[in-house]
Amino acid sequence: MSTTDAIGYAPPLYEPPHKPGVLKINPDWAYVPPVRPQFTLNLDREETTCLPAVSLEEADRRRQADFPIQRSNRYPSKLIERALVAELAADLGLSDAHVLVGNGIMNILTYIYDIYSRPGDHVTVPTPGFWPAYTYAFQRARGIFMPLYLHDQSDRLHPQFLFPADRTSECLAKGTAICYLCNPNNPTGTLIPFDAIESLVSDFPDCLFIVDEAYGPFAANRLDADRFELDAIVDMIRRGCRNLVVTRTFSKVYALANFRVGYIISHPANIATVKAHMGPYDMSEISLAMAHYNYLDSNYMKNVVRTVIENMAVYEHFLEEHDIPSYGGYRNSLLVEGLHFAEAYERSGIAVRAMVYQREIPNPIASTFRVTIPADVASFRFLMNVSQQIVADLPVVGGGPRRQHLD
Numbered sequence: 001m002s003t004t005d006a007i008g009y010a011p012p013l014y015e016p017p018h019k020p021g022v023l024k025i026n027p028d029w030a031y032v033p034p035v036r037p038q039f040t041l042n043l044d045r046e047e048t049t050c051l052p053a054v055s056l057e058e059a060d061r062r063r064q065a066d067f068p069i070q071r072s073n074r075y076p077s078k079l080i081e082r083a084l085v086a087e088l089a090a091d092l093g094l095s096d097a098h099v100l101v102g103n104g105i106m107n108i109l110t111y112i113y114d115i116y117s118r119p120g121d122h123v124t125v126p127t128p129g130f131w132p133a134y135t136y137a138f139q140r141a142r143g144i145f146m147p148l149y150l151h152d153q154s155d156r157l158h159p160q161f162l163f164p165a166d167r168t169s170e171c172l173a174k175g176t177a178i179c180y181l182c183n184p185n186n187p188t189g190t191l192i193p194f195d196a197i198e199s200l201v202s203d204f205p206d207c208l209f210i211v212d213e214a215y216g217p218f219a220a221n222r223l224d225a226d227r228f229e230l231d232a233i234v235d236m237i238r239r240g241c242r243n244l245v246v247t248r249t250f251s252k253v254y255a256l257a258n259f260r261v262g263y264i265i266s267h268p269a270n271i272a273t274v275k276a277h278m279g280p281y282d283m284s285e286i287s288l289a290m291a292h293y294n295y296l297d298s299n300y301m302k303n304v305v306r307t308v309i310e311n312m313a314v315y316e317h318f319l320e321e322h323d324i325p326s327y328g329g330y331r332n333s334l335l336v337e338g339l340h341f342a343e344a345y346e347r348s349g350i351a352v353r354a355m356v357y358q359r360e361i362p363n364p365i366a367s368t369f370r371v372t373i374p375a376d377v378a379s380f381r382f383l384m385n386v387s388q389q390i391v392a393d394l395p396v397v398g399g400g401p402r403r404q405h406l407d
């Protein structure tokens, strides 16, 4: 990898053609999610800590009553998928042809990689960003431009990472098949200004822009208590924009990460193209039923969003009071300074996420960790009690010594 201060670069890691029986990739690049069962409370993966509104048993009972051919021995009927797409499209004010449901955002993104870029092409990922997206690029032999977020530390307790619009534009000008814009950004919590996205999308019509709104509901509601989705980018699709895909998921605000349902919103030509590349029976009908019935129960989702935002405010206030810097707050997790603080959480039974990346990725946040804000009373109480205990035991949490790697 070569880097300037402003832009990281990882070249494509191998050349096609790919021959059977030849290992072309380094398996270490693959994203292997951490599974850490030894903790009392896992706040390391941005999973919603409560269960969904509609249980598996209830969704199963209702799908059998509402839709024909739902028995386990039959292939998926696609009827629930169609119903879910119709509901999403109606709420978005778009046609069904603008929406595609798949096995979570991450799976849909793998299709998009294969359709819209070729080995040897480049992708652009403002960094730090949602790093499994890099791993897809490494695994798929795409080179990566990494325009670095601007680190603004003028407010010591509330440092920020600002979207690097000019640096991103510079990378796109070098030739980029796909540009990933995570909004609000994981892990920095940055909300990318709409104007910046709009300019990039219109200046580079040959680049496909993925605007990942996995955490959009938290940002939307923090900005306006009556809103539960960001709307400005989807509005560009309403106006006919062709080089834009918005991704959303049932994993976060609907507490359905285990069921793997996400969706994309885009111009019908892109939706039809991605759909043509998917297998005929990619989606499990029981997962679709969970998404469908939980989507209909939107009050529960709203309550999850509001509760996380309220709890976030309490936690942010606690950090401020104890002189501990943190970033962002537009998502369901917070990036907090101080790995010894993270270690203390883990010793107390709470798993948090150290921001350790592959060597190839520039990492300006190696001294921080990410903590997911709980959505249920008991987990949030536990987090706050443990936090109080840690600061009582470690009076200089915000300014103490740091370790480079947690795990």
Ligand SMILES: Cc1ncc(COP(=O)(O)O)c(C=O)c1O
Residues within 6 Å of the ligand: 045, 046, 103, 104, 105, 106, 107, 130, 182, 186, 212, 214, 215, 248, 249, 250, 251, 257, 260, 261, 262
């Ligand atoms: C920014 C971002 N996008 C997408 C995902 C994954 O979404 P899904 O569960 O739908 O694959 C995550 C999961 O943590 C995420 O942080």
